[in-house]
Amino acid sequence: MENSSHIIIDPKELNGKRVLVTGGTKGGMGEAIVKRLTKAGATVITTARTTPDELKESDLFIQADISTPDGTTKIAEYILERFGGLDILVNNVGGSSTPTGGVLVQTDADWQRTFDTNLFAAVRLDRGLLPPMLKQGYGVIIHVTSIQRRFPGENTMAYSSAKAALANYSKALATELAPKGIRVNSVAPGFTETKAAERLIERMARERGCDCSDARQALMDSLGGIPIGRTARPEEVAKLVAFLVSNRASYIVGAEHTIDGGIVRTI
Incomplete structure (x- = not known):
């Protein structure tokens, strides 16, 4: 695979920015985003349901189940008390454990759990952390959707539906917040x-x-x-996110950016 280590990262591009990346552990896209934004000078807080063994800075990690109202409340309260708010919020958490076998084996609880993780976690965190952004008149919010929202299948219908709803919500939120100095965009990864x-x-x-x-x-x-x-490599998704949260993307608002190697062939 191509080596991207030669790409120079400006260590001051995000200097002083307070960032939250949800689900930033366990070798996924979130962890890659945390590393990329940290290298650009940001103070990056992350979350996970369990505390990682290799945790180095405990004040930059919040143990919480983001799929629950209590979990998002815990995160928002900690951020507001410890950091006074955020400049950048990356809603990365997602996934599905819905059983295979089609609609007849997928219960209300399966659907609710999938929507709690992939939609309501972002909605609740946005709502909890927006007031300081609105007060300061600046902020960036990224929602990680998925190309699966365009490929609903028998075993991914709940996940695809939740990500489609997230993309729709992200677009509406971008329209509402742009006049107030807050940019909202989404990123749709393919097979990473x-x-x-x-x-x-x-x-x-x-x-x-x-x-x-x-x-x-x-x-x-x-x-x-x-x-x-x-x-795709997680680092490639992280590079896109790093661009979108920077001032280099200051005029990009309400757009979903697909990063999938060409899988989606529709216009």
Whole structure:
């Protein structure tokens, strides 16, 4: 894979900015975003349901279940008390544990849990952390959606529906807040090879009796292929987020930015 380590990061671009990235641990996109924004000079707080073993700065981590009202309230209260507010909010948490088998095996609880994680977590955090942004007349909010919102399937209908709702909400919020100095955009990743994706590939390889490269290709083929010929790296998504939260993107508002290697072929 291409080595992007030669790209120079301005260590002062986000100097002094207070940032929250939800779900910023466990080798996923969130962790890559945390690292990228930290290198750009920001003070980056993150969240997770469990405290990571390698935690270095406890005041920059909040243990909370963001899919619950109590969890988002805990996060907002800590941010307001400890940091007085935020300049940048990256709503990264997402995912689904909905059972396979179609609509008849997916209960109300499955749907509610999926929407709590992928939609309401962002809505509640935005609502809890917006007042200081409005007062200071500046802020950036990023919602991480997914190309799955365009590819609803039998086993992803709840997740796809929740991400579609998040994209719709993000657009409406951007329109409301732009006149008040707050930019809202969304990022729609495709097949990104996070640690969780790596585990899925390894499990498929074991089940099929093949190697990981064949299992990875099978997953790519299930999406109709990836024109660029490979999966995304979390760091590539992080670079896009870093651009969107910076002043370099000062005129970008209410847009969903797809980063998928060409999977989505519609205009």
